[in-house]
Amino acid sequence: MSDLLEVKNLKKYFPIKGGILKKKIGNIYAVDDISLSVKAGESVGLVGESGCGKTTLGRTIARLYEATSGSITFNNRNITKLKYNDLKSTKREIQVIFQDPYESLNSRHTIGSILEEPFQIHKIGNKKERVSEVKSLLKKVGLPEDAYNRYPHEFSGGQRQRIGIARAIALKPKMIICDEPVSALDVSIQSQVLNLLLELQEEMKLAYLFIAHDLAVVKHISDRVAVMYLGKIVEFTDADSIYENPMHPYTKSLISAIPIPDPSVKREKTILEGDVPSPSNPPKGCRFNTRCPEVFDKCRKVEPDLINISKSETNHLVACHLVNK
Secondary structure (H helix, E strand, O other): OOEEEEEEEEEEEEEEEEOOOOEEEEEEEEEEEEEEEEEOOOEEEEEOOOOOOHHHHHHHHOOOOOOOEEEEEEOOEEOOOOOHHHHHHHHHHEEEEOOOOOOOOOOOOOHHHHHHHHHHHOOOOOHHHHHHHHHHHHHHOOOOHHHHHOOHHHOOHHHHHHHHHHHHHOOOOOEEEEEOOOOOOOHHHHHHHHHHHHHHHHHHOOEEEEEEOOHHHHHHHOOEEEEEEOOEEEEEEEHHHHHHOOOOHHHHHHHHOOOOOOOOOOOOOOOOOOOOOOOOOOOOOOOOOOOOOOOOHHHHOOOOOOEEOOOOOOOOEEOOOOOOO
16 A cells, blocks of 8 residues: 655644733743654554544644645655645545533534535535535435434534545545544444545545544454654554554553453552643653653653664554663
C-alpha cells in the first residue's frame, strides 16, 4: 500500500496574547514537529492524554486549522497552503467525524437537509437524486428512511453519531479523521459504532486516522498506533507491538492502565505522578522527563529523536534515551 497521507515536521502553535495592546507574549505548542503517514485503506490510531494535541493534529491535517510550519501531502498533492478554491476537491476526499454528535449537527435543520448539504456545496445531482442518495446513506449507517424529515434532538447519541458518519461518507472520501467518535457514547453503543466504521472501511476502502484516549478502543480498529505526549509523538508502530512490547515509559504506563476483564490475571500498574506540563512552557529535553519513573540526567537536557529500533520489516519508532542508548 502506498502512502495516502504524509505529514512531515508539522507544527501548529497558538499565540498567547496579553497586556492592554494584546501583544503576543508566547505560544501554545499544541503540535510540535510531528511526522507520520497513513496508507490507503489503513487505520492509524492516535492516542494520548487529554491536552496532548491529538485533536489539533487531526484538525490541522483536515485544514480546519492552518499549519504554523511543516507539510501535509495528501494523495501525492501538497495541501499545506492551498487556498479555498484549490482545496475544495481535497475537502471531498478528507472528512471528519467529530466527538460530540449533537454539537456537530445543526439542531434547526432536518437530517435530510444536513445530509444533502455536502451534495449542494459540491453541486452534485438534482433534488431528486440528492434525496435518493441521502436515503441510501441512512440505510447504509443503519437508520430508518423516515429519519429524513426528523431533527437531531429526536435521536439518541449513538443514532446521532451514525448521522455524523453518514455525512462523512456522503462524498465517498478516501480518508476520514475520526476525532474520538465513540468517547461521548455509552459503552454498550460504542462497539456498534466501531463495527459500523470497520464495515464501511472494508466496503469503501477508507483510510482512518482514529483519535482516542482509550487504548482498548484503538486496539480494536487500528493497524498502527502513534502515541502522543505534549505535542510530540513518542512511539509509533503496529498495534500488536504497541500492546505486547511497549518501549517508551509513557506507552508502558498507558498500557498498564487498560482494564483486564479477568480477575485472575494481575498486571502491575505504572502510576504516573504529577500533572502534564503546560504546552505553553514544555520542559527542556524529553517532554516526559518531569513524570518519567526511569528519568536520568540526559533526559533533562537533550530532546530524544524518534528513531526506528526495529530489526524487522515493521518499523518501531521510539523517542527515548533509555531505548536509544
